[in-house]
Amino acid sequence: MTEIYQKLEKIVSKKFLSNSIYVRHAYSRNVDLVLQGVPDIVIRPKDAKEISEILKVANENNMPVIPRGGGICEFGGSKPIGDGGIVLDMKRMNNIINLDEDNLIVTIEAGISWGKLNEYLCHYGLYTGCMGPGSGMSASVGGGISHHSVGGGGCAKYGACTNQLVSLEVVLPTGEIIETGSQANKFSKYPFNRFGNGPDLAGLFCGDNGIFGVKTKVSLQIFPKPKFADYKTFLMPRKSAETAAQIMTEIRQKGIDVYDAMFIPDVVVAIGSERGMFPLWEGIKRKLGMFFYTIEANSKIELEERVKNLDEIILGKKSEFLGPEIKDGNIAKWHYAEQGHWQFYHNLWGMYPSMQPLSAECFCPISAFPKILQDIDQWDIEHESDMRKIFDITNVRPISGSGPVPLVDGNNVEITAGFVSFWRYYDGEIHDLIKETNIKLWKSLLERVIRHGVQWYMMGDYVSRFMVDIGAYSEEFYNLMTSIKKNLDPNMILSRGKFNFWE
């Protein structure tokens, strides 16, 4: 180990390299409390060249390397699987490289956060359209592209953040540096198009969960932020998931270009209001589901027309408009006009002290989500005896269901399926029974949701291996993925263990 450390010291300056026990433990987790793995070394490179050298050393010494952006993966994706290896912290690479205002393309280093990037763009009246994930104040653009992130605002209009990708610079696991799209032509002066010059190689790295290469430079299409916007929130009738799905379908069928459209299930509204997460809904008597939209336009007339069409659809389904101001319960206004899109989800993580979401995020068609939510309720009933074991220790029963359900481009929604439970040392004592029961329940619920045919996008340590373990991938698909991985990464250095790609 000392020898590897000394080799790395020759690549980055001492200040950006550590094997101290404190630093290693600080990098041993992501957001979840469940999946842990302590690295041997943490390193913060400054550019692609340093990363290339680090990867060469790792290959020579058969040492796994795990890229880490903001480190906010919910399922252990940016820490080692098991102990050992090098965590490659990308946060030093957080600069804006170029703003091409004529062609509306921004080029940035992959470790920059969505918050920093959009703060810069807003001075030019521009934004990234899809604002990345709900964790965008700290999550990085490289992490977002590696996950296909959505949910931080704008995904009904712009889709996942990978839709805006124009070109990538990637360091391959063996250390070669490549550029994709228009930049595959070495005579191209600046990135302008993702496709062409052969296959879409950028696509290979989109949603790869950091297994095929380290993204170092990202070029994204950007957009002028429209001058006009409106935002409304509605209390839904009973059976609110079905109604929300009908509304979303009609929005698509009528071709209304909403910026965001989101359904918040009744259980989230009820518990969230009770626990102080939604102070603006505390006064509302009937804690049913909520639906909100935000819409943009380039003129007042255009905006009014769109709002009229949307309101006709939503009010026609017996929903109740809460009023224009945030104090009336209009969460949509807070979400769009006051940057709530990057704060919204954070509230949900602090529901009860020491409570922990054991969930996973996936896409499914609009028409499928009410049935999936119903089936999660059914799953909860079937697992009453296990839920009770946790209740008997903690006096609070785990809560299952989905978090908010946003409309994503095309006919998709995103659901966060899972349950919220305590972790084993919630009261300072160690309760192994809670740990065992949580893991058993988590696996069981994930399998149940996988069987609905959903598509996971943030897979991390856990879901990537689980898909393989339960045989959910078609054999041909997994074989192709394996042969690409073996070709790019013969020593399985990068993110070793994800998707069961071990040594």
Ligand SMILES: Cc1cc2nc3c(=O)[nH]c(=O)nc-3n(C[C@H](O)[C@H](O)[C@H](O)COP(=O)(O)OP(=O)(O)OC[C@H]3O[C@@H](n4cnc5c(N)ncnc54)[C@H](O)[C@@H]3O)c2cc1C
């Ligand atoms: C409160 C909260 C809200 C969230 N909201 C959302 C949401 O709305 N939508 C959503 O999609 N997710 C959400 N997430 C999950 C997560 O934050 C996002 O998926 C985010 O995009 C991860 O970015 P990151 O920079 O933190 O990535 P990390 O966690 O650091 O890494 C994620 C994955 O990408 C890889 N990786 C990171 N950087 C690179 C790179 N430069 N090159 C190659 N691989 C890399 C890692 O190895 C890992 O597999 C949320 C999480 C929390 C805690």
